[in-house]
Amino acid sequence: MLSIILAAAAAVQTVPPGEEPVERYTQSNANAGAKPFSGDEMLKAFHGRDGINRIVDDLVDHLVVDKRIADIFKAQDVVRLRRTLKEQFCFILNGGCDYSGRTMKEAHKDLGIQSADVGALVENLQAAMRKEGVPWFAQNRFLAKLAPMKRDTVER
Numbered sequence: 001m002l003s004i005i006l007a008a009a010a011a012v013q014t015v016p017p018g019e020e021p022v023e024r025y026t027q028s029n030a031n032a033g034a035k036p037f038s039g040d041e042m043l044k045a046f047h048g049r050d051g052i053n054r055i056v057d058d059l060v061d062h063l064v065v066d067k068r069i070a071d072i073f074k075a076q077d078v079v080r081l082r083r084t085l086k087e088q089f090c091f092i093l094n095g096g097c098d099y100s101g102r103t104m105k106e107a108h109k110d111l112g113i114q115s116a117d118v119g120a121l122v123e124n125l126q127a128a129m130r131k132e133g134v135p136w137f138a139q140n141r142f143l144a145k146l147a148p149m150k151r152d153t154v155e156r
């Protein structure tokens with residue numbers, strides 16, 4: 001009996017407070033879609049984890065009200081998006097975080113994202129990095145890391 005209860009408990013994925021459950025997937029840093037930078041130059045340029053968190057908060061705040069793309073975020077779990085984006089950026093910037101989210105392909109399937117929508121997201125990200133005072137070279141290095149993910153987010 002006890003083993004049945006334990007097996008049932010293990011089958012339920014833990015959902016962080018305020019978030020919606022998602023379909024089961026295997027967690028791995030490989031899901032983040034890019035390898036981390038080495039050293040701490042990029043992390044310093046982004047002002048550490050606090051800077052990353054400020055940038056993601058500002059980015060998400062703007063994405064959900066940007067008239068060009070706000071509809072795509074309606075009815076989506078923005079609490080989860082905020083958390084997993086912070087993890088993803090921190091992982092890639094070598095801030096010592098693990099990424100617990102889904103692959104870019106899995107997370108963006110059926111959202112109907114077009115090329116121009118990626119442009120709008122990048123503009124908001126650039127504005128957030130500028131506001132944080134991230135140096136130009138670091139902004140561009142980071143954007144170059146994200147660029148190959150475009151093919152997994154856009155619907156063809």
Ligand code: HEM
Pocket residue numbers: 069072073076077080081084085088100101102103107108111113117118119121146147149150153
């Ligand atoms: C390189 C570009 C992008 C990156 C790095 C990125 C990153 C992420 C991450 C980490 C997640 C959460 C994964 C998870 O829940 O497990 C996510 C979800 C999401 N992204 Fe993106 N994204 C990108 C492009 C875009 C664009 C262009 C849009 C729309 C304009 C978009 C809209 C969304 C939405 C609506 C969700 C929530 C999906 C859901 O909850 O089911 N993303 N993205």
